[in-house]
Amino acid sequence: MGTSQPDTSTTAQAVFERAPQQLYVGGRWVDAERGATFDVVDPSTGEALCAVADASPADGRAALEAAAAAQASFAATSSRERADTLMRAFDLLHDRIDDLALLMTLEMGKPLAEAHGEIAYAAEFLRHFAGEAVRIDGGYQAAPAGGARFLVAKQPVGPCLLITPWNFPMAMATRKIGPAIAAGCTSVVKPAQQTPLSTLAFVDILREAGLPAGAVNVVTTADATGVMEPLIRSGLARKLSFTGSTKVGRILLEQCADKVLRTSMELGGNAPFIVFEDADLDEAVDGAIAAKMRNMGEACTAANRIYVHQEIIEEFGDRLTEKMSALPVGRGVDDGVRVGPLIDEAARRKVSELVADAVQQGARVLTGGVTPTGQGYFYPPTVLTDVPRSARMADEEIFGPVAPLTPFKDETEVVAAANDTEFGLVSYVYTNDLRRALRVAEAIETGMVGLNQGVVSNPAAPFGGVKQSGLGREGGPTGIEEFLETKYIGIALA
Numbered sequence: 001m002g003t004s005q006p007d008t009s010t011t012a013q014a015v016f017e018r019a020p021q022q023l024y025v026g027g028r029w030v031d032a033e034r035g036a037t038f039d040v041v042d043p044s045t046g047e048a049l050c051a052v053a054d055a056s057p058a059d060g061r062a063a064l065e066a067a068a069a070a071q072a073s074f075a076a077t078s079s080r081e082r083a084d085t086l087m088r089a090f091d092l093l094h095d096r097i098d099d100l101a102l103l104m105t106l107e108m109g110k111p112l113a114e115a116h117g118e119i120a121y122a123a124e125f126l127r128h129f130a131g132e133a134v135r136i137d138g139g140y141q142a143a144p145a146g147g148a149r150f151l152v153a154k155q156p157v158g159p160c161l162l163i164t165p166w167n168f169p170m171a172m173a174t175r176k177i178g179p180a181i182a183a184g185c186t187s188v189v190k191p192a193q194q195t196p197l198s199t200l201a202f203v204d205i206l207r208e209a210g211l212p213a214g215a216v217n218v219v220t221t222a223d224a225t226g227v228m229e230p231l232i233r234s235g236l237a238r239k240l241s242f243t244g245s246t247k248v249g250r251i252l253l254e255q256c257a258d259k260v261l262r263t264s265m266e267l268g269g270n271a272p273f274i275v276f277e278d279a280d281l282d283e284a285v286d287g288a289i290a291a292k293m294r295n296m297g298e299a300c301t302a303a304n305r306i307y308v309h310q311e312i313i314e315e316f317g318d319r320l321t322e323k324m325s326a327l328p329v330g331r332g333v334d335d336g337v338r339v340g341p342l343i344d345e346a347a348r349r350k351v352s353e354l355v356a357d358a359v360q361q362g363a364r365v366l367t368g369g370v371t372p373t374g375q376g377y378f379y380p381p382t383v384l385t386d387v388p389r390s391a392r393m394a395d396e397e398i399f400g401p402v403a404p405l406t407p408f409k410d411e412t413e414v415v416a417a418a419n420d421t422e423f424g425l426v427s428y429v430y431t432n433d434l435r436r437a438l439r440v441a442e443a444i445e446t447g448m449v450g451l452n453q454g455v456v457s458n459p460a461a462p463f464g465g466v467k468q469s470g471l472g473r474e475g476g477p478t479g480i481e482e483f484l485e486t487k488y489i490g491i492a493l494a
């Protein structure tokens with residue numbers, strides 16, 4: 001499809017007719033208890049697109065029982081078989097990319113080109129973990145004191161609960177389901193209420209790719225707490241992998257303590273984006289737009305605080321404003337659109353409140369900052385300058401297309417400012433001074449650093465945060481370890 005414009009009225013209808021909207025339990029598509037459903041809404045119109053199954057706690061229990069029942073046989077499949085399934089799913093994702101991108105754009109709002117990009121990125125997790133599956137290793141070692149041998153084996157953790165957010169509905173699913181399958185873990189996936197369709201479509205692809213019944217189950221629900229808490233506390237699951245807000249992550253960590261579940265937590269961010277006076281300004285402006293505007297700013301990796309050296313902040317602000325104000329805003333399905341709607345009215349209200357708060361505290365609006373009237377949850381690309389430390393947006397994720405600029409004087413001051421947050425997911429640093437780049441990259445308290453680049457996500461690299469941005473890593477060589485236990489077998493030699 002590329003950037004060509006589909007006839008969305010007819011194509012969308014065909015895509016919805018094919019899109020699964022039920023629960024997937026034990027290898028079968030089933031209705032929720034008593035046929036309950038909830039609506040999926042198009043954020044560019046505010047209108048319902050379709051209704052999907054609304055799982056009850058009993059439906060959730062059935063899904064986890066199916067996962068638990070399939071665990072032993074799935075763990076016994078060969079890693080080559082699991083890798084081959086992942087590669088068939090990789091191919092199918094690419095074969096269906098146009099339909100899947102349209103489905104994602106309709107339920108989530110991002111421009112079609114970005115939806116295409118996300119599906120290609122999501123597919124890469126399958127290819128990456130297909131490679132990791134066949135390289136699960138172990139060890140054999142002599143005890144230091146002699147007389148014994150250590151055999152070290154890796155085994156699947158067991159049935160997993162996988163909870164994903166709405167902002168990257170396909171990639172966040174494959175980033176968890178891919179390594180779970182590779183490791184031989186069965187799972188119950190709960191996608192976000194606002195974007196269930198992409199995950200359901202992906203799981204149908206796994207079915208078509210030959211994944212055994214029960215290996216992956218999906219529950220969609222409008223009652224996340226009511227359905228998931230009993231599963232977390234059931235004793236049937238051995239792990240929870242969660243991507244979402246830090247607020248919900250804290251609640252889930254407490255629940256996981258009950259049965260001492262393994263956890264992976266990919267939580268919120270508050271990324272600093274630092275531009276030193278020696279940086280290439282054009283590259284820094286383009287990097288800031290990439291780091292800020294991917295997904296309309298609705299990304300955990302979004303640049304949330306942009307610190308620019310005081311000597312260049314005016315020039316940087318002018319160039320950023322020129323480019324930001326030229327970005328076309330509109331429905332993600334329309335040709336040439338770069339900025340779609342926010343996910344819902346609550347998200348838009350929060351962005352608008354954060355902007356009002358910053359302005360009240362002395363920030364100046366260089367472009368945007370006014371909520372439009374009319375259909376959909378649109379918010380314009382916005383640049384603020386002179387944003388003070390006391391502004392709420394210095395502490396809270398904006399999750400919208402707002403770039404707040406703050407001047408700084410020197411390296412020590414900006415590193416302290418960057419670290420003055422409970423979050424530690426990612427940071428971005430623009431400088432042409434190698435020694436400074438390495439000093440700052442080491443001093444900054446984040447799990448990932450983009451040096452002269454505004455996007456760090458890569459399936460082959462370890463993604464994750466420190467501090468209250470999370471626990472564990474997804475992707476990269478460590479991603480599969482999150483789904484493996486290490487078993488040590490001590491052998492006495494006669």
Ligand code: NAP
Nearest residue numbers: 164165166191192193224228244245248266267268269300
């Ligand atoms: P969220 O409100 O925390 O929800 C995330 C998921 O958790 C959704 O599926 C949600 O279901 C579910 N959920 C909410 N409360 C729950 C509960 N009490 N028990 C069980 N499940 C529960 O986050 P979001 O608004 O969807 O996503 C945005 C957040 O995700 C941001 O903070 C962003 O930074 C973070 N994020 C982090 C990463 C990363 O890799 N670090 C990546 C992407 C996003 P419902 O939809 O039904 O509420």
